[in-house]
Amino acid sequence: MPRCEHPESYYAATARGLSDHPRLEGELSCDVCVVGGGYTGLSAALHLAERDYDVVLLEAERIGWGASGRNGGQLNTGQRKPQGELERRLGAAAARQLWELAEEAKATVRARIERHAIDCGYRAGGLNAAYKPGDVRHLVESAEHLERDYGYRQLRAVSRAEMAELLGTTIYHGGTLDQGAGHLHPLNYALGLARAAAEAGARLFENSRVTGAGGPSAVTTARGRVKARYLVLACNGYLGGLEPRIAGKIMPINNFMLATAPLGEEGARALIRDDVAVSDTKFVVDYYRLSADSRLLFGGGETYSSRFPRDLKGFVRKYMLRVYPQLAETAIDYAWGGTLAITLNRLPCFGRLAPDTFYAQGYSGQGVALTSLAGKLIAEAVAGTAERFDVFARIPKPSFPGGTLLRWPGLVAGMLYYSLRDKL
Helix, strand or coil: CCCCCCCCCHHHHCCCCCCCCCCCCEEEEEEEEEECCCHHHHHHHHHHHHCCCCEEEECCCCCCCCHHHCCCCEECCCCCCCHHHHHHHHCHHHHHHHHHHHHHHHHHHHHHHHHCCCCCCCEEEEEEECCCHHHHHHHHHHHHHHHHHHCCCCEEEECHHHHHHHHCCCCCCCEEEEEEEEECCHHHHHHHHHHHHHHCCCEEECCCCEEEECCCCCEEECCEEEEEEEEEECCHHHCCCCCHHHHCCCEEEEEEEEEECCCHHHHHHHHCCCCCEEEECCCCCCEEEECCCCCEEEEEEEECCCCCCCCHHHHHHHHHHHHCHHHCCCCEEEEEEEEEEECCCCCCEEEEEECCEEEEECCCCCHHHHHHHHHHHHHHHHCCCCHHHHHHHCCCCCCCCCHHHHHHHHHHHHHHHHHHHHCC
16 A cells, blocks of 8 residues: 655645655554544554553544644634623633633744744734724734733734735725734644654554444444554544544535745735734635745635645635735745634533543634643543533534535525625
């Protein structure tokens, strides 16, 4: 069987620390078996190994092969939903717990980067750009709410004129600047977590797709089997039919990115003056940032089928040109796509299938920070302290209407409706 390689992308072309891990052959025993070699699984393996658990991690492809190695690289503040909405839906106490954990999530990422010298080019700062005039008020009110009620003072309002100076485009009506946010090279971050987990004693296996997971003692692949005391399912958008009991609670969707040719320092800073990450308020979000070698990395558009567009460069380029028409003659060197998982309420889906089986999934585009936290909380829960894991596990976990078979038509109709609203 040929080894799987990472899909072609700017991230794969600039990966640092790629390391081959063996395919699982035969039978192993361990304390914890982790299924999935993305951020959640790697973080869980690392935190568990540091607690002296014997950990085996099984990845179907390569470490960081999925969304963890292809995403926009943005480390965002809070949950996917604003704090005011969380307060209304979950209550003030639960909303505050989720806020504090989200702040810890960002700190966990930064601490891991520093502690393990992960060469992923982390840089601070994020702009929230208002695509419609009415969005400005919502962003500013949210920033004021966070400062007043949560003591968060790293957000400030940005006027329309200043936004044009910061971004070199006039399409936005204002927004907020978050100095507590940031951005990084996502694949290199994943590879750094893998190195740290292996150094802590975790055993990592690639090209070892799990074909059955009937419990910790019955995890099978094409060539091997793992017997464990605990099982962690960390598959997210690539869960497939492995565990039907939680498959209907998430919906895999595809996002797409491109990387321009190098623009030079001056050309890059003409687009994003202060080298911050940017995301807008559209339902189908545009998100972009600069690379370490002065390219624009731009994410735009999504699809809801199992197939990617044939012309990925052209597909994403049209979204980029709506923001930066001055790049019409700029070459596109890379374009790629990846699959993430959303939930119906856009909040993470954590839980147990049995006392010895944990899962975390459905980060809905907020995964760079929250996945690293998820692994930490899973390790705590396995060790017998589940209070913080249960803050997420208690969030309602509605299934998509129609379950795994009929969820697609309703999702597509809803997504198309809201994407049309972006154009109004």
